[in-house]
Amino acid sequence: MAENSRRDFMGKVFGGWAALGGLGVLYAAKKTWDPLPSVKAAGFTTVDLSAAEPNVLNVEKWRGKPIFILKKTPDMEKSDRDVVVGKDRFLVAIGLCTHLGCIPAYRPDKKDFLCACHGGMFDTSGDNIKPPPPSPLVIPPFKVEGTKLVLGEEGPEYKKMKEAGLIA
Numbered sequence: 271m272a273e274n275s276r277r278d279f280m281g282k283v284f285g286g287w288a289a290l291g292g293l294g295v296l297y298a299a300k301k302t303w304d305p306l307p308s309v310k311a312a313g314f315t316t317v318d319l320s321a322a323e324p325n326v327l328n329v330e331k332w333r334g335k336p337i338f339i340l341k342k343t344p345d346m347e348k349s350d351r352d353v354v355v356g357k358d359r360f361l362v363a364i365g366l367c368t369h370l371g372c373i374p375a376y377r378p379d380k381k382d383f384l385c386a387c388h389g390g391m392f393d394t395s396g397d398n399i400k401p402p403p404p405s406p407l408v409i410p411p412f413k414v415e416g417t418k419l420v421l422g423e424e425g426p427e428y429k430k431m432k433e434a435g436l437i438a
């Protein structure tokens with residue numbers, strides 16, 4: 271009798287641990303599925319970049335368009351097109367190929383974007399490095415607020431890029 275209830279108790283304990291373990295797995299999976307925390311309101315998307323991992327492409331949505339956000343690694347070439355947030359540099363670009371509008375895929379091992387439609391390629395600054403794309407990926411209007419990026423608002427950094435002719 272005592273042995274049985276002990277077994278029951280142990281069963282519950284192990285069952286509990288197993289459930290917790292399962293939750294842990296779910297949590298870990300959810301973390302990798304989830305894009306960066308973002309808030310969408312009235313044409314603006316605010317994205318918190320503090321949890322961004324280098325060389326991991328995040329795809330946000332802004333006005334129905336995919337927005338690529340890629341935290342650069344130190345070995346990636348610096349560019350005037352980089353969005354600087356704190357000490358980090360980011361590629362922020364509309365994720366549509368400038369040839370005919372397909373969505374290029376990021377290849378973390380090669381650190382480039384390949385457009386499957388006609389083989390065009392872009393580097394981690396969004397520059398077109400293999401035709402047919404005729405121009406770099408387009409930078410959307412943005413504003414940097416602390417560790418956050420507001421898509422849809424023209425901040426001073428964006429205006430500077432515009433003046434320098436970096437925005438198509």
Ligand code: FES
Pocket residue numbers: 367368369370371372385386387388389390401402403
């Ligand atoms: S649409 Fe990307 S290469 Fe043609």
